[in-house]
Structures are given as C-alpha cells and as structure tokens.
Amino acid sequence: MPKCEKCTFFFPIPEKDMDFEPGKGDCVEQQQDTKGKFWLSKPVSENSEACQRYRPRN
Amino acid sequence: MPTTERTARLKNRCRFKHVAGGEYVDPGVKAGVERARLITQAHKENIGEPTSIIRAKGLENILKKITIHIQDDELIVGANTEHPDYFPMYPELSYFSTMDMVESHYCDHKEEMAEIAEYWKPYTIQRKAEKYFTPEEIGIMYSATTVQPPMFVTAFSSIVPNYESVIEDGLLKRIEVVEQKIADAEEEIRKSPWNAPEKLHYLDKIDQWQAMLIAMKAVVGWAQRHARLAKIIAENFLTDPKRKEELLEISDICRHVPAYPARGLKDAMQSKWFTFLLCHSIERYSSGYGHKEDKLLWPFYKKSVIEKNEQPMTREEAVELFECERLKVSEHGSTKGRQLREFFAGSNDLFILTLGGINPDGSDASNDCTNAILEAAENIVTTEPSIAFRWNEKGNVETKKRVFNCIKKGFGFPSIKNDELNTQQLIKYFNVPEEIARDWALVLCMSPGITGRRGTQKTRSEGGSDVYPAKVMEIALTNGFDEFFTNMQLGPETGNAEEFTSFDQVWEAVKLQLRYAIELSLRSKDVGRIMESRYLCCPFISSIDDGCVEKGLDGNELAEVANPWHNIIGGSVVVVDSMAAIKKLVFDEKKYSMKELMDALRNNWEGKEEMRLDFWNAPKFGNDDPYADEIATKYYDLIADEWKRNTTYSGTFPLPLAQSVAGYIVNGPKTNATANGRHAGEALDDGGISPYMGCDKNGPTAVLKSVSKINGSKHKGILLNQRLSTVLMNSDAGFDLWHAYMKTWHGLGIDHVQFNVISSEEMKAAQIEPEKHTDTLVRIAGYSAKFIDLARYSQDTIIARTEQDLAAG
Numbered sequence: 093m094p095k096c097e098k099c100t101f102f103f104p105i106p107e108k109d110m111d112f113e114p115g116k117g118d119c120v121e122q123q124q125d126t127k128g129k130f131w132l133s134k135p136v137s138e139n140s141e142a143c144q145r146y147r148p149r150n
Numbered sequence: 151m152p153t154t155e156r157t158a159r160l161k162n163r164c165r166f167k168h169v170a171g172g173e174y175v176d177p178g179v180k181a182g183v184e185r186a187r188l189i190t191q192a193h194k195e196n197i198g199e200p201t202s203i204i205r206a207k208g209l210e211n212i213l214k215k216i217t218i219h220i221q222d223d224e225l226i227v228g229a230n231t232e233h234p235d236y237f238p239m240y241p242e243l244s245y246f247s248t249m250d251m252v253e254s255h256y257c258d259h260k261e262e263m264a265e266i267a268e269y270w271k272p273y274t275i276q277r278k279a280e281k282y283f284t285p286e287e288i289g290i291m292y293s294a295t296t297v298q299p300p301m302f303v304t305a306f307s308s309i310v311p312n313y314e315s316v317i318e319d320g321l322l323k324r325i326e327v328v329e330q331k332i333a334d335a336e337e338e339i340r341k342s343p344w345n346a347p348e349k350l351h352y353l354d355k356i357d358q359w360q361a362m363l364i365a366m367k368a369v370v371g372w373a374q375r376h377a378r379l380a381k382i383i384a385e386n387f388l389t390d391p392k393r394k395e396e397l398l399e400i401s402d403i404c405r406h407v408p409a410y411p412a413r414g415l416k417d418a419m420q421s422k423w424f425t426f427l428l429c430h431s432i433e434r435y436s437s438g439y440g441h442k443e444d445k446l447l448w449p450f451y452k453k454s455v456i457e458k459n460e461q462p463m464t465r466e467e468a469v470e471l472f473e474c475e476r477l478k479v480s481e482h483g484s485t486k487g488r489q490l491r492e493f494f495a496g497s498n499d500l501f502i503l504t505l506g507g508i509n510p511d512g513s514d515a516s517n518d519c520t521n522a523i524l525e526a527a528e529n530i531v532t533t534e535p536s537i538a539f540r541w542n543e544k545g546n547v548e549t550k551k552r553v554f555n556c557i558k559k560g561f562g563f564p565s566i567k568n569d570e571l572n573t574q575q576l577i578k579y580f581n582v583p584e585e586i587a588r589d590w591a592l593v594l595c596m597s598p599g600i601t602g603r604r605g606t607q608k609t610r611s612e613g614g615s616d617v618y619p620a621k622v623m624e625i626a627l628t629n630g631f632d633e634f635f636t637n638m639q640l641g642p643e644t645g646n647a648e649e650f651t652s653f654d655q656v657w658e659a660v661k662l663q664l665r666y667a668i669e670l671s672l673r674s675k676d677v678g679r680i681m682e683s684r685y686l687c688c689p690f691i692s693s694i695d696d697g698c699v700e701k702g703l704d705g706n707e708l709a710e711v712a713n714p715w716h717n718i719i720g721g722s723v724v725v726v727d728s729m730a731a732i733k734k735l736v737f738d739e740k741k742y743s744m745k746e747l748m749d750a751l752r753n754n755w756e757g758k759e760e761m762r763l764d765f766w767n768a769p770k771f772g773n774d775d776p777y778a779d780e781i782a783t784k785y786y787d788l789i790a791d792e793w794k795r796n797t798t799y800s801g802t803f804p805l806p807l808a809q810s811v812a813g814y815i816v817n818g819p820k821t822n823a824t825a826n827g828r829h830a831g832e833a834l835d836d837g838g839i840s841p842y843m844g845c846d847k848n849g850p851t852a853v854l855k856s857v858s859k860i861n862g863s864k865h866k867g868i869l870l871n872q873r874l875s876t877v878l879m880n881s882d883a884g885f886d887l888w889h890a891y892m893k894t895w896h897g898l899g900i901d902h903v904q905f906n907v908i909s910s911e912e913m914k915a916a917q918i919e920p921e922k923h924t925d926t927l928v929r930i931a932g933y934s935a936k937f938i939d940l941a942r943y944s945q946d947t948i949i950a951r952t953e954q955d956l957a958a959g
C-alpha cells in the first residue's frame with residue numbers, strides 16, 4: 093500500500109515550526125462548491141496509509 | 151457598493167451564518183465535530199493533570215490537529231472549524247446545548263457526538279453547578295419566563311480580549327515573560343527559610359503559567375500552519391500571479407503574527423482576527439466583538455496608510471480590508487441552543503465593535519481609521535458586525551456625518567452611546583482611572599467595559615443575566631403563580647391582585663417578585679463563575695492579560711476591574727404603562743376594580759374591548775406626560791435599588807441594563823394580557839425604554855424628554871429605539887435636523903439611541919417580494935438584521951413602531 097509520504101498532497105512540516113514532529117506533514121486538499129474554491133489542510137503522518145485521493149508525486 | 155471587485159465577489163459568495171425563526175438560514179450550515187472530538191481526546195489523555203493544564207492541552211490538541219482552511223480571495227485568514235460552512239461545538243460547557251445540536255439536522259455525526267456529550271456529562275459546567283439549586287429553582291430558570299436560563303445551560307458568555315497585548319508584544323515575548331515568572335517562582339520556593347503560607351500559593355501559579363506557555367506556543371504553531379497553507383496554495387495550486395503574490399504575503403503575515411508585534415495594518419488585522427477566533431470561539435465560546443477598533447488599529451493605519459512606512463497601502467485598500475473583515479465576521483459560525491437562536495432572531499451572533507469617543511488625553515478619538523471603518527460599513531452593507539459610536543461633544547463633524555450616512559441608509563447602526571455619561575459611570579461605580587475609562591468599548595450590545603492590556607471582562611458573570619419584567623409583573627398579580635404559560639409557581643407568594651386595595655400593594659408585589667428573580671439570576675451567574683474558574687480555565691485568554699500573567703491567575707477567577715451589570719430585558723415599558731393604567735383607572739378614578747381587571751386580563755380582554763381601550767388610552771410613557779413619566783422614574787429607580795442590594799462575585803453591586811435583544815418578540819407569546827391594553831401573546835416594548843409601539847404620539851422631542859427624566863447614571867445602559875422618516879433623513883436638511891436632534895439628546899444626558907430609517911411601504915414591499923429586498927436591513931435591539939430573515943410577527947412589530955418626524959420637534 094502506498095503511504096502519504098509519496099503523495100503530491102503531502103507537504104512535510106519544516107523543522108523550525110512549533111508543531112514540527114518527525115514524519116509529520118500537511119495534507120492539503122483543494123475543494124470547490126457553489127460558493128467557490130477553498131483549500132483544507134490537516135496533519136498526517138508520512139507513514140499513514142494513503143487515502144483514495146492519493147496521487148503519486150512525479 | 152463594495153469598494154472592489156474582490157469584496158463584491160466575497161459578498162456574493164459569503165457563507166452567512168445568521169439565524170431566523172430559531173434556525174440557520176443557509177441550508178449548507180452544519181455543526182463541525184473536530185473541535186469537540188479533539189478536546190475530548192485531550193481530556194481523556196490528560197485526566198489527573200491540574201485543570202489548567204488539561205484545558206491548555208485541549209486547546210493545543212485542537213490547534214495542532216483541526217483542519218484549517220483558506221478560501222479564494224480572502225485577505226484575512228483563519229476560522230474556528232474544519233470547514234467554511236460549519237460552526238463548532240463545546241461539549242465541555244452544557245450537556246443540554248450539545249444534545250440540542252446532536253439531535254438537530256445540523257449534526258451529521260450523531261452517534262459520535264452523542265457519545266462525546268455523554269462522556270462530558272459529569273464534567274460539564276452544567277452538572278457542576280446544578281446541584282447548588284433546588285429542583286424548583288432549576289424549573290424556574292429553565293422555563294425562561296421570568297429569568298434567562300443560567301449560563302451553565304445556555305453556555306452563553308461574552309468577553310473583551312486583550313488584543314493590545316498580542317498586537318503590541320507578540321506572543322514570543324509574552325512566552326519569555328511567563329518563562330521568567332516560572333523561573334522566579336521556582337527560585338522563590340527554594341529560598342531559606344521555608345515559609346509555607348508565603349510559598350505554597352506558587353504551586354497553583356506555576357500550573358497556570360505552564361498552561362499559558364502550552365497555549366501560547368500552540369497558538370504560534372497554529373498561525374504557522376496557516377502560513378504554510380498559504381504558501382503551499384500559492385506554489386502548488388494556482389497560476390494567477392497576483393493571487394500567488396497575495397498568498398505569499400499572507401504566508402509572511404501569519405509567520406509574523408501573532409508571534410511578533412504587528413508591523414502595519416495587515417499584520418494588526420490578522421493578529422486581531424486570530425486572537426478573536428481563539429478567545430471567542432476556540433478556547434471557549436463567548437459572544438461579542440468588543441473592542442475599540444479605531445483606537446486599536448490607528449497606530450498601524452497611520453504607519454501603513456498615512457506614513458506608508460510599514461506594509462504600505464492606499465486608503466482604498468484599507469477600506470477593502472475593513473470590508474473583508476465585515477464579511478469574515480458575517481460568515482463566522484457560532485453555535486447556540488434553540489433558546490438563544492430564537493433570541494437572536496435574524497442575526498448570527500452579537501458582534502458589536504465600538505468607535506469614536508475621546509482618547510485618554512481627552513482629545514477627539516475619531517480619526518481617519520474611524521472614517522475608513524464607517525466607509526467600509528456603508529459600502530459593503532452587511533448587518534454584522536454592528537457598530538456602536540461613542541457620541542462626545544468633542545467628536546468631529548466629518549465622522550458624525552459618516553455615522554449619519556450609515557443610519558440614513560437604514561442599517562440601524564451605528565447605535566449611539568453617550569460618551570461622557572458612560573465614561574463617568576466606569577469612574578464613579580467601578581473606580582476605573584479616568585484615562586483607562588476613556589478607552590471603553592461595548593462589551594456586547596450595550597454595556598461599556600474597559601479595553602486594553604489588562605482587567606477587561608473575561609466571562610459573562612460580570613454581566614448579562616436577564617430578568618424579564620413583564621412576566622415578573624404578571625405573576626406579581628397572581629400570587630407568584632404563572633397561570634398563562636407554565637402553570638408553575640415562579641416566585642414567592644405575594645398575594646392575589648383581586649385583594650389589593652392600594653396601588654402601593656401592587657408596587658410592593660412587583661418589587662418582591664423582581665427581587666426574587668434578580669437574586670436567583672445573580673446567584674446562578676456567580677455560581678457559574680466559580681465553576682468556570684474551577685473547571686473551565688482559559689490559559690490562552692489568561693496569557694494575554696497582563697494582570698493574569700503577573701498574578702498567575704486564570705482570567706475566569708481574576709476580577710481585577712469589577713464591571714457587573716445585569717439585564718432587564720424587553721417589557722419595562724409594558725410594566726410602566728400597566729402600572730400607570732392601574733393607578734389611574736383602578737385607584738385614582740376607581741373606574742374599575744382590581745377584580746374586574748384581573749378577570750379581563752385572564753380572559754384576554756374578551757368581551758371587554760371598551761375597557762381595554764380605556765387601559766390602552768391611559769397615560770403612556772414617551773409623551774412627556776408627567777403622570778406616566780413619574781411612574782417610569784420610580785420604576786427605573788426601583789430596578790437600580792433592587793440590584794444595588796446585592797454584591798456580586800467581583801465584590802460590588804451590579805447596575806441594571808434595560809434592553810431587549812429579540813426578547814420583546816420571544817417573550818411576548820409567554821406573557822398574558824397586560825394592563826397597558828396589550829393582548830396576550832403580543833410583542834413587548836422593543837427596547838429598554840422605547841415607548842410601546844404606537845403609543846408615543848407627541849413627537850421625538852417628547853420621547854427624549856420622557857427618557858431624560860430617568861436617572862441614566864444609575865444604569866449601565868438604557869436602550870432607546872427610534873424610527874425616523876426616510877424622506878426627511880434623505881433630504882438636504884437631513885443631517886442638520888438629525889444633528890440638532892442628537893445635540894438635544896446629548897444635552898438631556900440620555901444614555902443611548904439607535905434608529906430605524908425605513909418606510910412602512912418598503913417593509914411591506916419586502917414582505918411581498920423578499921427576493922428584491924435582500925439588502926434591506928432593520929434594527930432589532932442591540933443588533934441589526936436583514937428584514938426578510940425575520941418572522942412575519944417580528945417584521946410586523948417593526949412596522950408598528952412610530953415613525954418620528956424630526957422636523958416636527
């Protein structure tokens with residue numbers, strides 16, 4: 093199974109940030125509804141199993 | 151018209167979260183579950199730790215893990231939930247409020263939320279506080295008839311955050327200060343010789359300071375999450391170079407604030423917004439938008455807009471930013487149980503900011519930032535946030551003209567408060583030094599409180615319990631028993647009115663019923679306050695108050711500047727007019743007996759229309775009629791005296807505040823026919839001292855003269871609604887006439903006034919074709935609402951208000 097680590101939407105947290113933890117990253121998702129576009133970010137671990145939205149990084 | 155294409159787009163797609171008829175108007179609005187889930191998870195993991203630490207770790211868990219979001223076009227970022235359509239839930243506050251949401255169609259996670267609510271049941275403020283009341287007292291309070299249900303059930307609170315300390319210091323500097331406090335305390339308790347009475351108190355303080363550190367660090371991390379998201383969007387999801395640049399600037403701002411002091415207006419606005427979210431809706435729920443915005447932002451406005459040496463921007467860009475702020479507030483979701491959703495008919499929450507007045511040195515505080523904020527309000531046309539303007543003799547005419555422009559457009563705001571009267575009140579009753587008192591802002595709708603770096607109100611036990619006077623008077627005539635709505639004994643047995651042989655007996659019964667209601671509601675507030683300081687510590691809110699940091703105390707516990715007031719909601723003038731009618735027709739003229747009156751009231755005047763008209767035509771408050779006004783004076787003095795008998799948590803007596811929110815609409819149906827000639831179920835008077843609808847027949851000056859006979863200095867505020875002619879306000883002489891009226895109002899020493907400027911024709915047209923009147927705003931009481939979002943019953947009460955002709959004098 094692929095892991096978040098390899099997903100296009102996974103962005104590792106820089107070490108200098110307050111919420112840095114090894115292997116932790118931001119999972120960022122673009123959504124759009126009748127009121128417009130917005131982007132969501134939630135923390136995930138690079139070792140988490142990928143979800144259905146997984147898109148491998150080039 | 152919105153100033154820019156961006157704000158036009160943002161308004162067009164705004165995710166408004168106001169309610170109507172007790173429900174959210176936008177069908178997309180949902181209850182978010184993440185905050186509740188994350189605070190519960192942290193609570194389970196940290197049981198056994200001191201409460202302050204548990205609470206800090208709860209906040210930390212939320213800020214680290216909650217889904218954050220940024221919407222297209224936004225210049226100010228950050229929200230209180232995981233999705234822009236949601237509002238958060240607070241299972242730690244009230245079991246009833248949480249279950250009310252769980253059982254509603256707003257909650258999509260019913261099973262999980264029911265489990266969370268059950269988990270919290272023994273820990274809620276509700277469970278902790280209820281046991282200090284008898285079942286009878288609980289029944290009375292929960293019936294919401296003579297008093298508002300207590301805060302430990304409604305979960306309703308309000309706060310004035312110490313924005314200044316965040317914007318001026320930045321959190322990293324405050325973290326250093328708190329770390330030093332801990333280091334000093336550690337050293338102190340190790341000094342020789344050991345002295346327990348002098349040293350042991352440091353243990354609790356160290357816990358409080360540790361909790362503050364956890365909270366502040368978590369907040370900086372949460373802002374950095376927004377900084378990362380903005381940068382990720384710019385670099386990975388967008389091609390438009392202009393928006394990319396904006397997002398990179400937003401990213402820079404969120405990296406800078408609230409960690410560091412604000413550099414310019416953009417930083418200050420973002421830092422303020424983050425602080426607002428945390429204090430009002432993430433650490434706990436608290437209503438309001440209490441701050442003196444033009445004072446708070448003026449130094450940054452000067453740097454960015456006038457001197458252009460930090461975050462330079464044009465004036466138009468500043469106005470656009472204030473428009474963005476208004477839209478951000480409009481889509482900020484607040485959760486409320488059904489009773490409060492009904493009480494705030496047409497609004498989202500009570501968001502009220504304050505402008506104007508004077509500076510600490512006595513100079514005019516209205517500046518170009520004041521004007522830009524008013525211009526933004528005029529352009530974007532949203533009901534929220536409402537604005538209160540401090541009317542001071544020294545205030546410049548240009549700003550007053552902008553105030554007039556908003557009013558004449560029918561927004562219902564700014565509402566006007568008498569600056570000198572309200573400043574003096576803080577000095578006289580609450581010992582606030584004059585320079586600090588001069589920086590006051592409204593805490594919520596009507597009550598002045600200090601702003602600044604310390605001593606601001608942190609929780610609503612300082613103010614805002616509600617007593618409902620019309621219902622109190624009703625049961626004063628029926629031996630304390632509610633025959634009309636609950637069939638319950640709601641107050642002490644003070645006799646049946648049929649047996650009263652003098653007006654003094656009527657007065658005494660009302661006084662004793664009022665006394666019972668006042669004391670019950672004050673006690674419930676103060677018991678709630680104790681439970682808040684024991685179980686609902688707010689480490690972040692405390693960390694930004696210099697006093698809490700200095701003393702190592704939680705903001706719920708510390709009452710550094712006492713500011714207690716409590717509300718008398720909708721119905722005061724019904725009581726005054728009813729008393730006047732009883733005195734005149736029963737005891738002076740002896741035209742009717744008390745028995746005849748009670749029979750007529752019990753039968754809702756059925757078959758007694760002639761008699762009802764006699765009572766309806768008896769002297770009415772608001773006509774400069776000495777007969778009614780004398781009773782009004784006595785009534786408002788009685789209220790002040792009755793509140794003054796008590797001492798609240800903060801060690802002094804509270805002042806009363808007569809106003810109504812939408813209580814005059816909600817409580818009308820619970821109140822039987824009244825002796826002013828009103829039918830059972832009809833609305834009550836719509837302010838705190840507004841003449842009853844249609845009863846002020848002698849023009850606007852007569853209203854002011856009646857109101858001026860009340861000693862306003864004994865009250866925290868007294869709300870006066872006036873409806874003015876649209877034709878006149880929009881005429882060439884409009885400003886001059888209104889300005890002359892305002893000078894009369896000010897000269898008479900009246901506390902407050904607010905205006906509806908809308909014709910009956912327009913309101914009736916909006917009832918027929920609501921889709922054509924989406925921007926028609928009206929003033930309810932402490933807030934404004936879209937006319938089309940009000941229930942027909944509420945709309946009709948506004949149409950029924952007397953339209954005053956300023957030219958008639």
Ligand code: SF4
Nearest residue numbers: 096099119142143146
């Ligand atoms: S959770 Fe899904 S979308 Fe997010 S990083 Fe992992 S695989 Fe990608």
